[in-house]
Amino acid sequence: MSDAFTEATSRRAVLARLTGLTGGAFALPTVASVASSLLASCGGRDGDDALVVYTSLDEVVAREELALFAGTTGSNCGVAARYDTEAMKTTGLANLLRAERDAPRADVFWSSEQFQMSALASEGVLARLPDALLANWPKPWQDTNGRWIALNARARVLCFDSRKVDALGAPQLWSAFAAVEYPAGIVIADPRFGSTRGHFAAMRQVYEHAEPGLFARMLAGLKRSHTRLLPGGNAAVVDAVLRGEAQFGFTDTDDVITAMQAGKPIGFTLPRHFNEGIAGGGTMLIPSTLGIIEGTARRACAEQCVEFLSSPVAEVRSAQSSLHTLPLGYGVRYGPAWRENDPLRFDLAAAVANADAAAAEVHDALAGHA
Structure with a gap:
């Protein structure tokens, strides 16, 4: 995505103002408190060979998606995931990635928003995504230097x-x-x-x-x-x-x-x-974002994971899930029961x-x- 959120895709041009549906001080989290969270297996091989995904998405949704990925790729790409808490969300994991920069443990960062992902990209924590993926992703929803893509917006x-x-x-x-x-x-x-x-x-x-x-x-x-x-x-x-x-x-x-x-x-x-x-x-739209960690030793599996999570089928699953997200990739016709045809344009880097x-x-x- 360009560092200025200056465009919305044309297929978002459906106005909705959804009004109903059926059916003191706080302690700052420390890197140590985040590091103590559970690193959970999602299938495939465990241990040093497993792809490590840090994610601040809803744990139930993320766990199901990563299990599907691990099941699809079989023993070639086992997955272990680290989740964040509701209150800390992306901030805690971003700080953990910064602390581990010289010896990264994670291979993929799957963030529930764009701000920390943009900051990590500017700090050199993220690697460039595959050119083929970037070529097939809408320009307004990717980093100008190709280090992350945005999808599944709330x-x-x-x-x-x-x-x-x-x-x-x-x-x-x-x-x-x-x-x-x-x-x-x-x-x-x-x-x-x-x-x-x-x-x-x-x-x-x-x-x-x-x-x-x-x-x-x-x-x-x-x-x-x-x-x-x-x-x-x-x-x-x-x-x-x-x-x-x-x-x-x-x-x-x-x-x-x-x-x-x-x-x-x-x-x-x-x-x-x-x-x-x-x-x-x-x-304001809040897309989730995907990036690969610079220096990963499991680059091939990391690329497969990002491609899987950003596929049209995965975006539809996200829209149908408890996240009720708006797909941002090309060719996805399914959407949730809300729309924003004119989302806020702002300078992401300045923000x-x-x-x-x-x-x-x-x-x-x-x-x-x-």
Whole structure:
């Protein structure tokens, strides 16, 4: 993907504003705490010959996909996987990859977002992907230097209790929180991790470019609305809204749609960052990303794994899974029950460079309500 998210594929041009479906301070994680997580076998050969995949995707979904890969390739490519926690998500594994850079243990990084992957690429942690794969992947959804590809996108959404809030009455712009106070409260996951971190980094970048001071005004508005930061990730945001602890929650499509399909009275909208008519002003997409670790001794298996996970069949499985993702590769016609035809365009490299500052600014402004 280019380091500016400046395009959306033409086959995404279907507008959807899905409003319903059926059916204090936190301790920073350490590299050691991530390293102690389970390295689980997914089939095939174990031990030193097994391909090692670090992934921050939902463990159930990732485990099933990697088992399918191991079963397809048989004894040639056994797989062992290291998973991350809901609260830490990609941040913990990215730091582990940095710590292991001189003696890498992982061969493939399968991330649940694009920000840490872009940072790792710029730091030289990732190798270039096969030219044949890059040639057959949409340019807007790959690194300009060919070190990673983006696929299986989720979206940032605003959730609410559908018994109490009508979708048409919910904020239609993220920036609405700068001007309107919501006394019933708002909940957000810890902004130092995961898609919440990336969303605020992108938001800060585009808002400060368009209207200096808007991001700070939004944080001030969120504080007036008694916004609380939750340590449990985006799923905890949905749960808090359902318990009546807040009127609105900032979350992702997968968490809210899973609750909807379980029969929970939750609804959501896809607020824009800028008004209708301003191209590239929609909500933010969060694709998963795939990269091969520089220096891997299992390059052939790593390439096979990336090709398998990015295949059209795998993207369809992801769309049908609990992740409810939007396929980004060529030729995939199946999609989830939501669409964003005009996703947010932002400078990914600039957002990554300022992510720490954005996370600290949000945390400092709102942590007192945790």
